[in-house]
Amino acid sequence: MLYIDTPTLQQFKKLNSERARACVSIYLPTTPLTQDIDASRIELGNLVKNAMSQLEELSLDKGEIAAIGEEFDDLLEDDEFWRFQAHSLAIFATPTKIRTFRLANKLNATVEVADRFLLKPLLRAITFPHDALVLALSENAVRLVEVFPDLPPQEIKVPGMPSDAASANNRSTINDRSAKRRITGSEGQKVLLANYARQVDAALRPVLSGRDLPLILAATQPLDSIFRSVTSITSLADETITDTNDRSTDSEIATSAQKVLDGIYASQIEEFNATFEARKGASRTTTDISDAARAATFGAIETLLVDFDEVVHGTIDEESGAVTFADEGPHTFGVVDEIMSRALASGATVLAVRKPDLPHDASLAATLRYPI
Known part of the structure; x- marks a missing residue:
């Protein structure tokens, strides 16, 4: 089983705003x-030795x-802690607190000591999750399956989940067209399916609470549109x-789910690239770190894509944004991380991506709210 405790966006922003004389990111x-x-x-242990050497400076x-x-x-x-891990571990420490997050993503070994945390690799886990939940829904059965990038899928037992549409409506079948029934015909069947869908939605909500994973629906019509019309799951x-x-099988469902996740990722990148190209002529884009730092400082960035593997060291002036x-x-920090931090503070959308997804092999790319 993959043990994951990816931070929520709010937790990420809290880490992002933290400043201390010594912040260790591993x-x-x-x-x-x-x-x-x-x-x-x-x-x-070796990375900690590296961090301690930097702290002594x-x-x-x-x-x-x-x-x-x-x-x-x-x-x-802590032997118990090490029993339950995923593909990467993010650790953030100050003299008063240490926080850990187990991640599904495979990240490179990194150690950074500065007056703020290195968070760009962590953003990747939030931006494009590689795992998801699949609701396999039909008239005769329903199951919730968690899928992972490198491990077998796992069915999740959901308390209160109806087993099928008939039992959800206290009937032996929902296909009885007898005139003796109060609800009959295709319209009556849709009413019963809607009641079933609402019960599924209600059972799912407590399980999904606090989890940022995408939920993918596996269904056919009319249940596909019926569930979407009644659900409150964002x-x-x-x-x-x-x-x-x-x-x-759960494995066959997982294979189809990964295709959906790839499509979600590709569509986000495609949408950004289209906007980037459209705004080039109006001086509302940049791939230059210094320009992006200035734009982030003055709240001009609308959407920012950053290479989640690369770290560019330096400092950024608090007032002018000069790099x-x-x-x-x-005594330095990741300048792209700081650009990301300032962009988030001004309400920008920030995505951590792979190098090939960035235009011109850049370290970052930004679309701007106005020319700079």
Whole structure:
């Protein structure tokens, strides 16, 4: 099983706004296979040594450095914690607090010490989740399946979920067209299916609460349109899986779901690229880090795409947005991360993407609210 606790957007923004004299960010590749996790623990120990060396270069009280070291020691020795992992682990530590997030994404090993956290890799997990929930819904059966990028899918038991449309309506069948029934014919059947769909929706809501995963519907008409007309679930994907049925295995459902997820990702990138090209002539785009820093400082960025693997070090002036590039060290930070931070603060949409998805092999790309 994949153990995931991806931060919500609100949690991400809270981390994004945090400032301290020493903020340690570590990203670590892990494995959900408990018997193979020791290699990740050893690698974390090496990354912590790197972080502690950087901390010693700062004018910190020895007690603050020791506090961070103790937090990491406790984490490394927590056997129960290491039993339950996913594909990556994000760790954020200050002298007073340590936070961890287990992620489905495979991220590169990274350590950063600055006065703020390195969050761009974490944004990838929020921007484009590689796992999803699939509601396989038909008149005769319903199941909720969680799908993962590199592990077998898993059915989730939902308390209060009706087993089928007939039992949801306290009937032996919903296809009885006898005139003795109060609700008959195709219109009557739609009423019964709508009641079934509402019960499914009500059962799902507590399970989905607090989870940011997209929900993909696997259904055919008329249940597809009926469920969409009654549901209150905002994470429901626009595209429906129509090539599965009650006899489809969870693996077959997962295969179809990944195609939907790929489509969601591709459509977001395609929409951004179309807007980017349309605004080029009006000076309302940029792929230049210095220009993007200035635009973010003055709230001009509407949508920002960033390469989630690359880290460009330096500083950005708080008032002018001027960038000073520099080598990695505890007195610098990821400038693209800071651009992302300022863009988010002004209400911009920010997406972490792969390098090939960015125009001109850039580190970032932005569409602007107005020319700069």
